[in-house]
Amino acid sequence: MAIAALSSGITGLNASERALGNSAHAIANIGTQGFQPTQAVFKENAPAGSGVSISFQAQQLQAADAPSGTDLATETTNSLVYKAQFDLSAKVIQAADQNIGTLINTKA
Known part of the structure; x- marks a missing residue:
């Protein structure tokens, strides 16, 4: 486990x-004219509980002379969410590592 x-x-x-x-x-x-950012889409791996995968979904293209499609507020919020996800995943690894150490010490 x-x-x-x-x-x-x-x-x-x-x-x-x-x-x-x-x-x-x-x-x-x-600031890049015509730039269209992609959106990260997270999906649970099968079987359930075996992790997560990510794919990127392109947004609707605009004319080449249109301003960048990047919304700074959205990207800033997304960055904070992704950082929190990273930190929580690191805590899962840390807890699993401690449990493995406990199992090894118990059997030694």
């Missing part, structure tokens, strides 16, 4: 890291 928690935590870290990178990319291109 602790190994499954480690796996879930790691997939959560990876997905959160990719989502943060995507949000940072959108913010970095806020």
Whole structure:
């Protein structure tokens, strides 16, 4: 069970890291004319409880001479959420690591 928690935590870290990178990319291109950011979409892996995966969904394209489609307020909020997800995934890994240590010490 602790190994499954480690796996879930790691997939959560990876997905959160990719989502943060995507949000940072959108913010970095806020001044780029015609830039269309992608939206991170999280999905639970099968079977349930085995982690999370992420995909990116493109937004509707605008004309090339249109201003950037990046909404700074949305991206800032998303960044805070992704950071919290990352921190929680790290806590899952930390707890699983402690449980594995306890199991090993008990059997030693």
